[in-house]
Amino acid sequence: MKEKIIKYIKEILVFIVIITIFANLLSLYRSVDLNKQPLSIKTVTLLNNIDYILKDDRPILVHFWATWCPVCKAEASNIQTISDNFQVITIALKSGSDSEIQEYLSVNNLNYKVINDSSGLVTADFDVSIFPTTIIYDKNRKVLFSDVGYTSTFGLWMRMWWATYFNS
Numbered sequence: 001m002k003e004k005i006i007k008y009i010k011e012i013l014v015f016i017v018i019i020t021i022f023a024n025l026l027s028l029y030r031s032v033d034l035n036k037q038p039l040s041i042k043t044v045t046l047l048n049n050i051d052y053i054l055k056d057d058r059p060i061l062v063h064f065w066a067t068w069c070p071v072c073k074a075e076a077s078n079i080q081t082i083s084d085n086f087q088v089i090t091i092a093l094k095s096g097s098d099s100e101i102q103e104y105l106s107v108n109n110l111n112y113k114v115i116n117d118s119s120g121l122v123t124a125d126f127d128v129s130i131f132p133t134t135i136i137y138d139k140n141r142k143v144l145f146s147d148v149g150y151t152s153t154f155g156l157w158m159r160m161w162w163a164t165y166f167n168s
Contacts, residue, residue: 038137038140038142038143039060039062039137042054044089044113044115045115046113046114047098047101047102047114048098052113054089056139057139058087058164059086059087059137059138059144059160059164060088060089060136060137060141061079061082061086061087061088061089061135061136061137061156061159061160062088062091062126062134062135063079063089063090063132063133063135064090064091064093064123064126064131064132064133064134064135065079065090065091065132066093066094066095066131067104068095069131069132071131071149071150072132075151076108077110077153078151078152078153078156079112079134079156080109080111080112081153081157082153082156082160083111085157088112089115090112090114090115091114091117091122091123092114092115092116093117093120093131094118094120095116095118096118097116097118098116101114101116130148130149132148133146133148134146134147134151134156136159136163138163138167139163139167144159144167145159
């Protein structure tokens with residue numbers, strides 16, 4: 001009986017390793033050709049003209065999304081969870097006025113930091129054209145990870161954890 005349990009656990013671990021490798025290869029394949037310049041922004045203007053100073057000693061997750069994007073909506077709670085524990089700035093592309101975006105956030109129980117990119121200029125500066133797109137910068141503001149499409153809370157958390165504790 002014990003041997004059967006050990007065999008079962010080994011099979012599960014092998015499956016997890018294979019899925020992890022596959023997910024990372026898929027993520028690498030789907031990563032976008034971004035503007036890989038280090039993030040030089042120190043302060044951003046959020047909804048309702050609120051200035052936010054980025055913390056220098058922490059990695060940052062920059063998330064591009066839109067209210068009209070169904071995948072973005074499905075991923076929103078994942079971004080919310082990560083923003084409760086890590087430095088996160090989101091950029092809403094052509095999603096209406098500040099008050100319309102604020103209403104969207106309120107209806108969906110979201111309170112992460114949002115830049116309203118009503119003109120699309122901020123998104124264009126980052127060379128982002130697919131939504132959602134998530135870029136994780138390390139403490140030195142260099143691109144560490146980039147993902148296109150839906151990313152799980154666990155996947156985001158692991159990337160931010162890596163950026164925080166294992167990347168200098």
